[in-house]
Amino acid sequence: MIKAEAVTKTFDGFKALDSLTLTVPTGGIYGLVGPNGSGKSTIIRHITGIYRPDSGSITVDGKPVYENPGVKARIAYISDDIYAFLSSSLKDMRDFYKGIYPAFDTQRYETLKEVFPLDEKKAIRHLSKGMQKQAAFWLAVCCRPDYLVLDEPVDGLDPVMRRKVWGIIMNDVAERGTTVLVSSHNLRELEDVCDHVGIIDHGKVLIERSLSELQDNMVKVQTVFEEEPDLSSLDILHDSSVGKVRTLIVRGRQDEIAKKISCLSPVFFDLLPLSLEEIFIYELGGADYDFQDRVL
Amino acid sequence: MTSKTGFFNPTIARSAFKRTMPLWAVHAVIWIFAMPVLLGNLSSYYGENPERLGYYILMTMFIGGTLMAFGFCCALSEILCNYLYSSKSIGFYHSLPVKRSCIFSTHLIVQLGVLLVPAALIGAFSAIMLTPTMGGDAWYYIGKWLLCYVFFCVFFTGFSLLCCHLTGHVAFGTVFYLILNFAAVILEGLIRTLSSFFIYGMTFRSDFVLDALSPIIHNYMRFNVNMGQGSYYAFSGNTYYVILAAAGCVMTALAFMLYQSRKSESSGEVVSSAPLRPVFKYCMTAGFGVIVGFVFYALSYQLYNDGHSLLWLGICMTAASAIGYFGSEMLLKKSLKVLKYWRGFLLPVALIVFFMVSISFDLFGMESYVPSPDKADSVYLSVYGANIKVPSDSPIYDKITALHSVIVENKKANLSYYDESSRAWHDCDMLYAYFTYNLKNGNELRRQYDLPVSLEPYDIMGYDKAMSEIFTDPEALDIMYAGIFSEEASLSMAYVYPWNYDECLTIDSPHYKELLTALRTDLLSGSISTYGHTTETEDTYYLEIAVPDPYDDLDSASLPSARDVIYYQFPITPQAEKTYAIITNSANYVPVEG
Numbered sequence: 065m066i067k068a069e070a071v072t073k074t075f076d077g078f079k080a081l082d083s084l085t086l087t088v089p090t091g092g093i094y095g096l097v098g099p100n101g102s103g104k105s106t107i108i109r110h111i112t113g114i115y116r117p118d119s120g121s122i123t124v125d126g127k128p129v130y131e132n133p134g135v136k137a138r139i140a141y142i143s144d145d146i147y148a149f150l151s152s153s154l155k156d157m158r159d160f161y162k163g164i165y166p167a168f169d170t171q172r173y174e175t176l177k178e179v180f181p182l183d184e185k186k187a188i189r190h191l192s193k194g195m196q197k198q199a200a201f202w203l204a205v206c207c208r209p210d211y212l213v214l215d216e217p218v219d220g221l222d223p224v225m226r227r228k229v230w231g232i233i234m235n236d237v238a239e240r241g242t243t244v245l246v247s248s249h250n251l252r253e254l255e256d257v258c259d260h261v262g263i264i265d266h267g268k269v270l271i272e273r274s275l276s277e278l279q280d281n282m283v284k285v286q287t288v289f290e291e292e293p294d295l296s297s298l299d300i301l302h303d304s305s306v307g308k309v310r311t312l313i314v315r316g317r318q319d320e321i322a323k324k325i326s327c328l329s330p331v332f333f334d335l336l337p338l339s340l341e342e343i344f345i346y347e348l349g350g351a352d353y354d355f356q357d358r359v360l
Numbered sequence: 361m362t363s364k365t366g367f368f369n370p371t372i373a374r375s376a377f378k379r380t381m382p383l384w385a386v387h388a389v390i391w392i393f394a395m396p397v398l399l400g401n402l403s404s405y406y407g408e409n410p411e412r413l414g415y416y417i418l419m420t421m422f423i424g425g426t427l428m429a430f431g432f433c434c435a436l437s438e439i440l441c442n443y444l445y446s447s448k449s450i451g452f453y454h455s456l457p458v459k460r461s462c463i464f465s466t467h468l469i470v471q472l473g474v475l476l477v478p479a480a481l482i483g484a485f486s487a488i489m490l491t492p493t494m495g496g497d498a499w500y501y502i503g504k505w506l507l508c509y510v511f512f513c514v515f516f517t518g519f520s521l522l523c524c525h526l527t528g529h530v531a532f533g534t535v536f537y538l539i540l541n542f543a544a545v546i547l548e549g550l551i552r553t554l555s556s557f558f559i560y561g562m563t564f565r566s567d568f569v570l571d572a573l574s575p576i577i578h579n580y581m582r583f584n585v586n587m588g589q590g591s592y593y594a595f596s597g598n599t600y601y602v603i604l605a606a607a608g609c610v611m612t613a614l615a616f617m618l619y620q621s622r623k624s625e626s627s628g629e630v631v632s633s634a635p636l637r638p639v640f641k642y643c644m645t646a647g648f649g650v651i652v653g654f655v656f657y658a659l660s661y662q663l664y665n666d667g668h669s670l671l672w673l674g675i676c677m678t679a680a681s682a683i684g685y686f687g688s689e690m691l692l693k694k695s696l697k698v699l700k701y702w703r704g705f706l707l708p709v710a711l712i713v714f715f716m717v718s719i720s721f722d723l724f725g726m727e728s729y730v731p732s733p734d735k736a737d738s739v740y741l742s743v744y745g746a747n748i749k750v751p752s753d754s755p756i757y758d759k760i761t762a763l764h765s766v767i768v769e770n771k772k773a774n775l776s777y778y779d780e781s782s783r784a785w786h787d788c789d790m791l792y793a794y795f796t797y798n799l800k801n802g803n804e805l806r807r808q809y810d811l812p813v814s815l816e817p818y819d820i821m822g823y824d825k826a827m828s829e830i831f832t833d834p835e836a837l838d839i840m841y842a843g844i845f846s847e848e849a850s851l852s853m854a855y856v857y858p859w860n861y862d863e864c865l866t867i868d869s870p871h872y873k874e875l876l877t878a879l880r881t882d883l884l885s886g887s888i889s890t891y892g893h894t895t896e897t898e899d900t901y902y903l904e905i906a907v908p909d910p911y912d913d914l915d916s917a918s919l920p921s922a923r924d925v926i927y928y929q930f931p932i933t934p935q936a937e938k939t940y941a942i943i944t945n946s947a948n949y950v951p952v953e954g
Contacts, residue, residue: 075625112455113675114624137457147452149375162457163371
């Protein structure tokens with residue numbers, strides 16, 4: 065389990081992380097979502113031991129990560145910006161990773177040659193961005209990590225390759241119990257793979273739940289009322305009307321919301337599940353995001 | 361594999377070595393040419409003189425080794441620390457399951473290995489090659505050569521690593537290294553130059569005290585390869601080299617501490633450590649203020665004006681400091697909008713104003729300071745050919761300090777005689793007076809003055825009187841002209857020139873004793889000027905004599921001709937009655953050959 069407790073990080077007076085607390089359960093895929101500049105990459109760099117928090121703690125299975133090779137050897141990290149030594153090829157990097165990560169699996173590397181159609185002798189820096197991402201994936205999964213930390217992992221990959229990469233990751237989660245922490249803006253994709261989701265903004269985690277809990281806890285209501293009802297009993301995140309049809313985004317359990325609306329004697333009402341993208345947008349709208357006029 | 365030792369990771373070492381391979385090759389090739397190839401050629405010339413080969417080996421290190429270590433250490437550090445300068449690469453390195461201490465020490469071992477292993481192998485090969493010619497001495501000299509290179513490399517590696525870890529920007533490691541290698545000497549030179557411009561009596565001295573902080577300059581200024589004990593050549597600065605190596609170790613430790621505390625997010629910053637940023641800013645301000653300020657002053661004032669203007673220097677220094685201060689703010693803040701930080705610039709401005717006021721009003725007493733006898737061991741005075749050194753307990757010391765005090769008190773009057781338009785002293789002759797005090801605290805105080813000695817009216821400021829009191833004192837004369845006044849004094853040679861040096865006359869040796877007695881009498885009476893202030897007329901002669909050096913340490917059995925001699929020249933006017941009489945009566949014309 066990865067645990068960040070009250071982590072604060074300031075860059076030149078700017079608070080990138082503000083007493084952030086986050087828990088990534090073992091053996092699942094945790095999606096970290098948030099707007100640009102919300103602190104996703106910063107917390108990931110803390111979790112991988114690159115940054116040292118100003119205050120708070122980051123632990124993996126109860127052990128601190130920073131300057132702890134034993135813990136870091138169990139974490140593979142793919143950054144949003146891939147680094148390779150100048151003029152080094154995939155083979156060179158494979159040898160490097162093999163020397164650094166004790167669990168590096170050469171056999172798996174050979175097996176995955178079929179998945180990643182890359183020229184192993186070509187300098188990685190001369191590969192396209194998508195190919196560099198593939199190379200990074202190839203090397204990372206061969207480290208056989210217990211924790212795979214991915215920052216914008218599938219940016220630049222074509223749809224077929226995305227599917228292959230997610231396939232490999234899901235397979236590792238299922239077979240080896242690998243814990244995956246992934247940050248992405250592609251919420252539709254995350255919705256398909258994540259067990260847990262954390263929404264981060266202004267350096268704080270706003271919500272952290274399992275995806276199903278998250279979806280169960282927010283409902284889109286389409287309804288028609290004869291007269292203006294008293295909606296104060298509902299925790300409404302968004303309210304809009306088209307003609308007589310009124311659309312409400314309401315926080316709460318479906319059955320409870322249905323019961324409350326029924327009591328208001330609507331002409332008609334329907335409860336619809338929200339996608340992760342919608343949850344993301346409405347949650348952030350609640351966090352002082354003036355998106356109503358611009359987004360919806 | 362992860363490191364078993366904790367301070368060395370073979371995978372990181374291999375990767376580092378791959379990146380430094382081109383430098384490794386160039387470095388090795390240069391030493392191959394400088395050592396076995398050239399030594400092989402030289403051994404055919406100096407085969408019968410192995411010491412010459414030893415000398416050459418040490419000179420190769422003395423001249424080439426310093427530069428090689430200076431250049432290659434910087435380049436290697438820059439390559440190996442390059443990952444610190446981009447968020448992408450530092451993220452990669454610091455996410456690896458390797459401790460920072462291990463990365464640092466592995467890189468350090470690779471860097472020293474790249475430099476020293478080839479040097480050791482090339483040295484060993486050279487020694488084997490030279491053994492038939494030089495015997496065991498080949499190993500002795502090559503061993504010294506290698507040891508010296510180890511010291512150089514340890515120093516420059518520490519220095520360059522520290523510079524590379526001070527910054528988070530790819531360009532600034534080398535910039536810091538180059539600046540810091542020469543900053544001390546440049547700043548000292550400029551401060552000394554400015555002091556000689558604006559502090560009355562201050563002289564420019566090239567005997568720098570901070571050159572030890574610039575090893576390259578220090579090496580070439582102070583050290584050499586000399587014949588040591590037992591007919592072996594040796595470096596003249598062994599202790600300094602050991603100190604260099606120790607300083608290198610200290611700087612490596614500092615670099616390591618900086619790395620340990622370094623924040624990964626500092627990549628791209630000009631100064632990686634936040635507490636050091638104000639230090640950088642004010643060092644830049646001071647550096648620009650002195651160096652660029654001096655350049656501004658030279659270009660805008662000194663080239664077009666005679667004399668100096670402290671006010672203009674202050675303006676130039678303020679302008680240059682502003683460039684340094686706001687420029688460094690721009691680098692640190694990565695923004696051009698830095699004028700809002702003007703408050704921090706008040707400190708340098710205040711210092712410049714204080715500097716100007718302190719010089720104008722001599723707040724620190726540098727101009728008026730005349731060491732009392734309890735502060736000095738001795739004083740050396742030199743006035744136009746007359747030189748005297750006396751201990752501080754001598755009565756002459758008081759006379760010399762009295763002269764010094766009169767000069768200092770008359771600063772304004774002295775300077776008023778200088779005509780800036782003609783760059784000359786008007787209505788007067790000029791004498792140069794140099795004072796050198798050996799202080800009890802081990803330091804040396806030097807002052808130099810250009811003194812106007814007016815002829816009409818005579819002795820305006822009393823300098824002539826003060827000097828006469830010194831240079832006609834029998835004790836002073838005894839010290840100054842020991843060769844004339846000692847009991848065994850004798851003349852080796854005596855020539856006489858008329859005032860215009862048209863001809864050369866000689867005095868025959870039978871008159872030497874008589875001449876010496878006359879000379880003593882006239883010197884003691886003060887009728888012979890000993891410090892060049894003479895009213896020259898057509899009756900004036902210049903007497904040049906040579907006397908055996910009374911302090912020559914040759915044993916008495918030596919031939920007189922083998923002993924060192926001292927030459928003296930005196931202006932002889934009719935006032936020096938006795939000497940003048942001998943010259944006019946006994947001098948013979950000597951035809952000038954050619």
